[in-house]
Amino acid sequence: MPKKTFYNLRDVKREKIVNAAMDEFAAYSFNDASVNRIIKQSGIAVGSFYQYFDDLKDLYYLVLTLAMKSKYEHLKAEINSLKNHDFISTIRALYRGGVKFAFSDKRFFDISNNLLKSNDLDIIKRLTDSAENSEIVEFVNNLIKDAIDNGEIRNDIDSRLIVSIITSLNTSFIEHMLYEKPEGLYGDDYNMISDKVIDLLMNGIAIKEVTND
Amino acid sequence: MPKKTFYNLRDVKREKIVNAAMDEFAAYSFNDASVNRIIKQSGIAVGSFYQYFDDLKDLYYLVLTLAMKSKYEHLKAEINSLKNHDFISTIRALYRGGVKFAFSDKRFFDISNNLLKSNDLDIIKRLTDSAENSEIVEFVNNLIKDAIDNGEIRNDIDSRLIVSIITSLNTSFIEHMLYEKPEGLYGDDYNMISDKVIDLLMNGIAIKEVTND
Amino acid sequence: MPKKTFYNLRDVKREKIVNAAMDEFAAYSFNDASVNRIIKQSGIAVGSFYQYFDDLKDLYYLVLTLAMKSKYEHLKAEINSLKNHDFISTIRALYRGGVKFAFSDKRFFDISNNLLKSNDLDIIKRLTDSAENSEIVEFVNNLIKDAIDNGEIRNDIDSRLIVSIITSLNTSFIEHMLYEKPEGLYGDDYNMISDKVIDLLMNGIAIKEVTND
Amino acid sequence: MPKKTFYNLRDVKREKIVNAAMDEFAAYSFNDASVNRIIKQSGIAVGSFYQYFDDLKDLYYLVLTLAMKSKYEHLKAEINSLKNHDFISTIRALYRGGVKFAFSDKRFFDISNNLLKSNDLDIIKRLTDSAENSEIVEFVNNLIKDAIDNGEIRNDIDSRLIVSIITSLNTSFIEHMLYEKPEGLYGDDYNMISDKVIDLLMNGIAIKEVTND
DNA sequence: GATGAATGAGCCTTCATTCAT
DNA sequence: CATGAATGAAGGCTCATTCAT
Numbered sequence: 079m080p081k082k083t084f085y086n087l088r089d090v091k092r093e094k095i096v097n098a099a100m101d102e103f104a105a106y107s108f109n110d111a112s113v114n115r116i117i118k119q120s121g122i123a124v125g126s127f128y129q130y131f132d133d134l135k136d137l138y139y140l141v142l143t144l145a146m147k148s149k150y151e152h153l154k155a156e157i158n159s160l161k162n163h164d165f166i167s168t169i170r171a172l173y174r175g176g177v178k179f180a181f182s183d184k185r186f187f188d189i190s191n192n193l194l195k196s197n198d199l200d201i202i203k204r205l206t207d208s209a210e211n212s213e214i215v216e217f218v219n220n221l222i223k224d225a226i227d228n229g230e231i232r233n234d235i236d237s238r239l240i241v242s243i244i245t246s247l248n249t250s251f252i253e254h255m256l257y258e259k260p261e262g263l264y265g266d267d268y269n270m271i272s273d274k275v276i277d278l279l280m281n282g283i284a285i286k287e288v289t290n291d
Numbered sequence: 292m293p294k295k296t297f298y299n300l301r302d303v304k305r306e307k308i309v310n311a312a313m314d315e316f317a318a319y320s321f322n323d324a325s326v327n328r329i330i331k332q333s334g335i336a337v338g339s340f341y342q343y344f345d346d347l348k349d350l351y352y353l354v355l356t357l358a359m360k361s362k363y364e365h366l367k368a369e370i371n372s373l374k375n376h377d378f379i380s381t382i383r384a385l386y387r388g389g390v391k392f393a394f395s396d397k398r399f400f401d402i403s404n405n406l407l408k409s410n411d412l413d414i415i416k417r418l419t420d421s422a423e424n425s426e427i428v429e430f431v432n433n434l435i436k437d438a439i440d441n442g443e444i445r446n447d448i449d450s451r452l453i454v455s456i457i458t459s460l461n462t463s464f465i466e467h468m469l470y471e472k473p474e475g476l477y478g479d480d481y482n483m484i485s486d487k488v489i490d491l492l493m494n495g496i497a498i499k500e501v502t503n504d
Numbered sequence: 505m506p507k508k509t510f511y512n513l514r515d516v517k518r519e520k521i522v523n524a525a526m527d528e529f530a531a532y533s534f535n536d537a538s539v540n541r542i543i544k545q546s547g548i549a550v551g552s553f554y555q556y557f558d559d560l561k562d563l564y565y566l567v568l569t570l571a572m573k574s575k576y577e578h579l580k581a582e583i584n585s586l587k588n589h590d591f592i593s594t595i596r597a598l599y600r601g602g603v604k605f606a607f608s609d610k611r612f613f614d615i616s617n618n619l620l621k622s623n624d625l626d627i628i629k630r631l632t633d634s635a636e637n638s639e640i641v642e643f644v645n646n647l648i649k650d651a652i653d654n655g656e657i658r659n660d661i662d663s664r665l666i667v668s669i670i671t672s673l674n675t676s677f678i679e680h681m682l683y684e685k686p687e688g689l690y691g692d693d694y695n696m697i698s699d700k701v702i703d704l705l706m707n708g709i710a711i712k713e714v715t716n717d
Numbered sequence: 718m719p720k721k722t723f724y725n726l727r728d729v730k731r732e733k734i735v736n737a738a739m740d741e742f743a744a745y746s747f748n749d750a751s752v753n754r755i756i757k758q759s760g761i762a763v764g765s766f767y768q769y770f771d772d773l774k775d776l777y778y779l780v781l782t783l784a785m786k787s788k789y790e791h792l793k794a795e796i797n798s799l800k801n802h803d804f805i806s807t808i809r810a811l812y813r814g815g816v817k818f819a820f821s822d823k824r825f826f827d828i829s830n831n832l833l834k835s836n837d838l839d840i841i842k843r844l845t846d847s848a849e850n851s852e853i854v855e856f857v858n859n860l861i862k863d864a865i866d867n868g869e870i871r872n873d874i875d876s877r878l879i880v881s882i883i884t885s886l887n888t889s890f891i892e893h894m895l896y897e898k899p900e901g902l903y904g905d906d907y908n909m910i911s912d913k914v915i916d917l918l919m920n921g922i923a924i925k926e927v928t929n930d
Numbered sequence: 931g932a933t934g935a936a937t938g939a940g941c942c943t944t945c946a947t948t949c950a951t
Numbered sequence: 952c953a954t955g956a957a958t959g960a961a962g963g964c965t966c967a968t969t970c971a972t
Contacts, residue, residue, distance in 0.1 A: 083952070107408065109323045113946060123954045128947065195320065195408035231496045235487070239467045240496060246459040254452045274448070280497035283444045283453060296935070326963060336937045341964060343935095509956070533834065536748045539942065549958045554943065556956095621746065621834035657922045661913075665893045666922060672885040680878045700874070709870045709879060710919035722931065752967060762933045767968065 080140055084130035095120045095130070099141050104185035107192045108138050108201070135201065142193060142205055145186045150210040152179040157217075165225035166276060172218070173248060173272040180252045181263050187252060218244075231280075244279065251275050293353055297343035308333045308343070312354050317398035320405045321351050321414070348414065355406060355418055358399045363423040365392040370430075378438035379489060385431070386461060386485040393465045394476050400465060431457075444493075457492065464488050506566055510556035521546045521556070525567050530611035533618045534564050534627070561627065568619060568631055571612045576636040578605040583643075591651035592702060598644070599674060599698040606678045607689050613678060644670075657706075670705065677701050719779055723769035734759045734769070738780050743824035746831045747777050747840070774840065781832060781844055784825045789849040791818040796856075804864035805915060811857070812887060812911040819891045820902050826891060857883075870919075883918065890914050 084092065098120035102111050113134050117127050131137045156175035160167055180187040193202070205211055222240055225231045231240070255263070255271060263271075297305065311333035315324050326347050330340050344350045366388035373384050393400040406415070418424055435453055438444045444453070468476065468484060476484075510518065524546035528537045539560050543553050557563045579601035586597050606613040619628070631637055648666055651657045657666070681689070681697060689697075723731065737759035741750050752773050756766050770776045795814035799806055819826040832841070844850060861879055864870045870879070894902070894910060902910075 086952080107320065107323075109320075114944095124947085124956095125949080125954055126952075129952070133946075192408075195405070229498055232498055235491070235496065236467070236471075239463070242463045242467060243460065243491065243496070246463045247456065250452065250455045250459045254449070254455060258449075278448070278456070278495065280495040282491065282493040282495035283448065283456070284493035285442055285445055299935080325961090327961080337964075338937055338966080339935070346963080512956080533746065533748070536746075538940090540940080550943080551945080551958055552956070559942080618834070621831070655924055658924055661917070661922065662893070662897075665889065668889045668893060669886065669917070669922070672889045673882065676878070676881045676885045680875070680881055684875075704874070704882065704921065706921040706923035708917065708919040708921035709874065709882070711868055711871055725931080753965095763935095763968085764933055764970080765931075768931070773967075 080131050080136060081129065087130070091120075091122075095122065095137075096141065096144065099137050100144075100183075100185045100189065103138060103141050103192060104188035107195050108135070108198060111138070135198075139201060139204065141189060142201065143208070145189050146205060146208065146210055148182065148186060149176070149179045150214060152176070152182065153214060165221060165228070165230045166280070168221055169244070169279070170272045170276045172244075173251075173275050174268050176248050177252060177255065177263070177268055177271055180256065184256060187256065191249075247275060247279055293344050293349060294342065300343070304333075304335075308335065308350075309354065309357070312350050313396070313398045313402065316351060316354050316405060317401035321348070321409045321411055324351070352414060352417065354402060355414065356421070358402050359418060359421065359423055361395060361399060362389070362392045362403075363427065365389070365395065366427060378434065378441070378443045379493065381434055382457070382492070383485045383489045386464075386488050387481050389461050390465055390468065390476070390481055390484055393469065397469060400469065404462075460488060460492055506557050506562060507555065513556070517546075517548075521548065521563075522567065522570070525563050526609070526611045526615065529564060529567050529618060530614035534561070534622045534624055537564070565627060565630065567615060568627065569634070571615050572631060572634065572636055574608060574612060575602070575605045575616075576640065578602070578608065579640060591647065591654070591656045592706065594647055595670070595705070596698045596702045599677075599701050600694050602674050603678055603681065603689070603694055603697055606682065610682060613682065617675075673701060673705055719770050719775060720768065726769070730759075730761075734761065734776075735780065735783065738776050739783075739822075739824045739828065742777060742780050742831060743827035746834055747774070747837060750777070774837075778840060778843065780828060781840065782847070784828050785844060785847065785849055787821065787825060788815070788818045789853060791815070791821065792853060804860065804867070804869045805919070807860055808883070808918070809911045809915050811883075812890075812914050813907050815887050816891060816894065816902070816907055816910055819895065823895060826895065830888075886914060886918055 084095075087095075095116070098116045101119065102116050106112070111134060113124070113127060116137070117124055131140075153172055153175035156171035156178070157168065160171050193205075206215075218241060219237065222231070222237045226233045226237065251271065251274075259267070297308075300308075308329070311329045314332065315329050319325070324347060326337070326340060329347075329350070330337055344353075366385060369384035369388035369391070370381065373380055406418075409415075419428075431454060432450070435444070435450050439446045439450065464484065464487075472480070510521075513521075521542070524542045527545065528542050532538070537560060539550070539553060542560075542563070543550055557566075579598060582597035582601035582604070583594065586593055619631075622628075644667060645663070648657070648663050652659045652663065677697065685693070723734075726734075734755070737755045740758065741755050745751070750773060752763070752766060755776070756763055770779075792811055792814035795810035795817070796807065799810050832844075845854075857880060858876065861870070861876045865872045865876065890910065890913075898906070
């Protein structure tokens with residue numbers, strides 16, 4: 079947790095530091111990130127850094143928390159705008175939220191990916207235990223459980239595996255989109271994309287024999 | 292490329308070094324890996340290390356090559372045992388090979404994952420250009436292309452995205468299995484698992500309404 | 505070029521470092537000089553060294569520059585105090601300046617000698633290109649050219665060889681004097697010495713038969 | 718002193734080692750010379766090296782001794798061929814011998830120069846004390862002493878300084894010649910050169926006013 | 931006498947972190 | 952709250968030398 083000196087700083091300065099940290103953690107894993115580069119980019123003195131933070135992990139945790147909060151808000155916003163709360167609509171909203179989050183600041187996407195690589199269980203545990211994350215996890219778990227109960231999705235697959243598949247499918251898609259549309263997405267793109275992912279998730283890649291529907 | 296001196300070593304010693312290196316590269320990305328830890332674990336002197344290898348990358352490349360060769364052989368074995376070479380059978384064989392590879396030595400799985408994170412283009416290029424890898428990549432690309440042409444799988448999805456989905460689905464699954472069955476898999480487990488993944492990949496997670504087939 | 509941090513240091517400390525470096529480069533060629541010895545002698549931490557300098561060459565260049573500036577000033581002072589600018593007077597002034605320079609700090613003499621041995625073309629080029637050096641070189645070249653044109657010195661010897669002879673004669677003399685008078689020279693010694701060298705240079709070691717002049 | 722194992726070797730091998738060592742010590746000062754390069758170039762094993770020599774200095778000393786012996790023989794040959802033993806003739810013979818020595822194998826020249834740079838007093842003392850060197854030194858000292866006594870050369874200069882000047886003049890000249898005639902010298906060149914150096918040494922670079930001789 | 935694997939002191943350099951001002 | 956000099960553990964790597972075969 080950043081020290082109170084950090085929160086006493088002028089907004090501009092605080093943001094400059096966070097900004098430099100985001101650049102750093104998007105470009106480097108935690109282990110490879112460098113205090114020096116961060117202070118250089120944010121124009122503060124080494125000593126100041128340690129007056130704001132206990133150490134680099136302190137700042138790292140802050141950035142991850144920001145990322146998580148942003149993601150949480152994107153997801154929340156999509157869920158809240160839903161009329162139907164059936165499985166498909168909800169999961170589509172989650173996807174849409176995820177894509178919007180990634181495109182809101184591509185560094186967030188890289189930071190998350192770098193986190194997954196890091197094996198820092200300490201950090202991961204702290205994030206996992208956070209209120210926002212717990213809420214989302216519980217929400218998704220319930221969503222899947224209900225969908226299974228309601229016969230909307232298959233019950234022959236471990237629900238943890240389903241979560242994992244949903245997540246990695248999402249990641250593959252976002253990576254693909256960031257590569258295809260580096261300049262950013264517009265309005266309906268988000269719906270189109272989430273529709274496609276849902277389609278794949280639900281129906282797979284096989285062509286179904288045309289039945290008399 | 293390790294130096295001649297490395298191949299002159301007694302098998303036991305050589306294996307001890309490779310073993311230590313696999314532990315290291317499974318636990319740390321290339322950038323975070325440490326020559327010191329490796330020599331300590333394998334009980335050799337610093338000087339010896341540099342008499343065997345040009346530098347750490349030299350050893351890293353060796354380990355990656357071993358991993359790749361092992362994977363290649365697992366995949367090849369499965370493909371060769373196939374009777375039908377239709378898309379589903381083939382991709383199932385690939386999945387089965389992948390799972391067997393990961394369970395043959397879990398460190399291989401971690402090493403591969405760490406490689407993907409590292410952005411060492413030099414190493415990635417060398418591996419990408421290797422004969423084995425090129426063969427697999429071409430094989431999979433042709434497989435998908437043919438499947439699309441034959442109407443076996445959807446043509447509304449970029450084929451690069453399909454490869455990415457197939458891969459990440461595989462990774463999710465293996466991670467899941469390593470977590471569920473840390474003690475290892477047995478005989479039919481492999482078939483069961485690959486059947487399930489294929490099913491998911493092809494048909495998705497939705498329950499299909501029963502049609503009058 | 506030393507970093508800003510080096511120039512921020514207290515004079516005492518800065519001088520202590522330069523002093524240690526001069527001892528080192530007087531005793532060892534650049535290739536054999538050791539960062540460790542220098543920091544030990546100047547009582548700073550390893551880390552500090554690299555906060556002051558990019559590397560050892562950085563400090564080496566500083567020391568050489570100091571030596572060269574000192575030499576330049578000694579030569580300049582002698583030249584400026586000249587009334588007659590004929591060849592003999594001028595070259596005598598140069599000799600005198602050179603001897604004064606060597607006796608101002610004997611380490612300078614060793615440092616220069618060590619430089620000549622080193623084949624570090626990078627450093628040599630940087631020094632050669634410096635304003636002070638270029639000025640001296642051009643000055644001496646013109647001096648010799650004019651002396652040849654004016655019939656003051658022989659024209660049957662390559663002028664590059666003359667420069668080389670003048671230089672090595674000077675070096676021999678200084679070495680001899682440093683050996684003979686390690687405690688240092690006084691006032692008129694400098695004139696006496698330079699007169700002798702000039703005499704030797706101009707007239708050689710033979711005794712001339714007395715002619716009826 | 719090389720061990721007797723070294724002298725037990727076949728001539729070809731022994732010469733190959735000496736040859737590699739000469740290359741090395743011509744290219745690098747003793748401190749920068751590398752056992753590794755020498756064994757690589759001479760195609761022997763590391764272990765063998767230490768079976769022939771105590772250490773690198775041992776080999777270095779051997780090479781220097783060879784160089785000195787060669788120089789001694791060149792000088793001796795010239796002296797022996799003299800008819801007149803007056804100062805000028807003798808010193809000219811010495812110069813001629815020195816030039817012939819340098820051109821007999823340019824590496825000898827480089828090796829000598831590298832030695833001067835090295836501050837290894839141990840080695841220098843051993844060489845200085847050697848029979849050959851003592852003989853030459855004594856010979857030259859007597860030569861000068863006699864010349865002074867006979868009124869052939871000036872008595873107002875320390876005789877050690879004269880030796881030093883003779884030597885450095887010789888070095889300058891040889892360097893100049895190696896630069897001007899890298900392809901080697903022929904027959905009369907040696908006489909012409911030594912005449913010029915003698916002229917310079919005896920009469921200096923000044924043009925003498927024409928007297929009525 | 932030949933071989934080359936083994937060794938470890940020692941070199942240069944980086945970096946997070948501390949601390950006095 | 953700001954500053955940046957000071958620190959030293961740790962990392963990668965080289966090299967002469969030893970020693971078992």
